[in-house]
Amino acid sequence: MPIRIEHKVEAMRLLIKGGKIAAEEGPLVPGDVLIIDGVITAVGEGLDVPPEAQVIEAEGKIVAPAMFDAHVHFREPGQEYKEDIAHGTEAAINGGVTGVVMMPNTSPAIDSPAVVRSILERAREVSRIPVYTSGCITKGRAGGELSGIDGMRQLGVVMLTDDGDPVANPAVLRNAMEYATPFGMFFASHCEVAELSGPRALNEGKISYQLGIKGSPACSEEICMDRDIRLAHAAGARIHIQHVSSAIGMETIRWWKQMGAEVTAEVSPHHLIFNEEDIGDYDTHYKMNPPLRSVDDNAALLEGLKEGVFDLIATDHAPHSAFEKEQDFVSAPNGITGLETALVSLHDRFIASGQIGWDLIVKRYSAEPRRMMGLEVVPVEKSKPADLIVFDPAGETTFSREFMRSKSVNTPFLDKTLQGRVELVVRGSEILLQR
């Protein structure tokens, strides 16, 4: 399906007619949405069509706040053959996402004001959506010297993380927490004890035994998670736990929330949908870190999402080129793309089957990640800025190479057809995507 990209129109008037509006609380509510010059000016049934307005027929479709992904890897600078800000942000739009937070494992790492500035400038040039970036805790993500924390803060960085190589020395992490917390910054943790993780290839269990590859046990993730929350709690810091993959990990978050720790946590679509059994005959599309775990973990994570243990959904969009993924299972890099598939796959798997409602998706993939980043939420309500999508629950999406806007297609959804389709993405006065 061709995409029409229409740039900012003066005196834009758009009426989305006959859809059902999703919000983070409550059921879908029928209503038309009128957008004038980038602002929602009216919401309600049977709105009149103003003169010169473009009308979008949305009968049977969902009108929802646009999504926000707090965990993406855009590989720029340094690995632009995998992804860059231009393609990554277009991939986001393709999936109904209008804001992202980049992770700092670029080359060089995002550990200084200079790198932050260059990324934000690049984003202003090439991106049609806001791009935020996290910053490193330590220089070069090496776990030793602290990075240029205040300089990055002055450029708007609020999230600090060493990404896939968590700070091994707890004293370094604690000092960083005590130092940066008064600046209003918070920490994000990819949790792992490297010594326990082996070659970081797959979950330890019956599949790792069968395939003859040393597995990474869930306790590797759970120990680090517990350590980091404990440190944050002691240091009075706020901490966000990334891509929780195990049942005990989910319970660890729940317990710490009950203890009053300032902790938030995310779960990724792939940890909800896939498990270690999917690896089959060494399919590297199912290789990521933390690894896919068991069927029971899938169920526990979904429960954690429904019960509010997880504050947000984030994809960990991690592009890799085909030749890298064509290596043997141990040598192939960890990661799966997610921006373009997340919303449709969650719809196909959980909304269409009635296991969760749109309110949960809006809350966890649009509102909460924005709140975590200190941003305004974007409800489809009168006098709010337009930042929304139209989604066809009866439509289908085939994730072909042609469909994808990302530079990489390392996802098990490649060439699969799933139920649901992002039809329209509007942000301010711009129609970012229309199918």
Place this chain on the structure above:
Amino acid sequence: MARKDFLDIASLSREEVDLLLDQATPFKELFTRSVKKVPALKGKSVLMLFYEPSTRTLSSFEVAAKRLSADVIDLDVPHSSVTKGETVKDTVDTLQAMRADYIVVRHKMSGLPQAIARQTRASVINAGDGAHAHPTQALLDAFTLREVFPDLSGRKVLIAGDILHSRVARSTSRLLLTLGVEVGFLGPGSLNPRSGPEGIRRFTDFDEALRWKPDTVYLLRVQMERQDVQYFPGVQEYHRVYGITRERLDRIQGEGVYIMHPGPVNRGVELCHEVMDYERSLINQQVENGIAARMAVLYSLKPQTDLQDADQDRT
């Protein structure tokens, strides 16, 4: 058997296993004749692609291929880091130029032979990949056991040692289960995974394992080189707790238990040297049977290399 590749035990049916075992018998009989060769694979070429050092398995395959009258090409693969990070496609592109009908692969990375097999018309035989599979070893082990116990069903085999890192344990146990053998795993708790396969008894105590009354104890080679961190305090302690000591040999002898080992043995570690002269040691028999079993595999596979030429003519 219309199979192109021989990659693991898991994908073999019981019928295929029986066929292969039956096929190995006449090949073994051939060894007693003055002319030990048959022309079955005359004009075909077998490429040895050993990314991991090996003498026993490599020679066994070479002898097997030559006794079937195949041409043997031994690709001198550097055993170094060159292989890490090479894409499977790079490897296969190299192999196409050799125009082999059969490729025998050994690689330290689990799953690599499978990936090669998907991208070539030649028959790929897995000669050991990482800790994943060593299916021809499993076949020769089953063949050896069947010579001792014509009906394997209900027999008990105790596989002892470093289960965690062993492709032999994985493949041989799987094949024995297919043949109705009861299998037990004995090894240090750190090398005997609790999340192993279903249907296998797990022991961490040798005496308890012997009370289970195995017919055969199959010892695995302790592979110090595969251990990234220490899994047990030392070889002397290992021998005392998990090895066939002289005392255990006496007990085993008294109960008429057979002993197997994939070789090469570490004397004083998994077994005391007296085991080598034990009348119920099947270790040398395993080596001889390895050739017959590998001949059976080569003989049974169906390479699609003739189709490859047809394809090339067309394009």
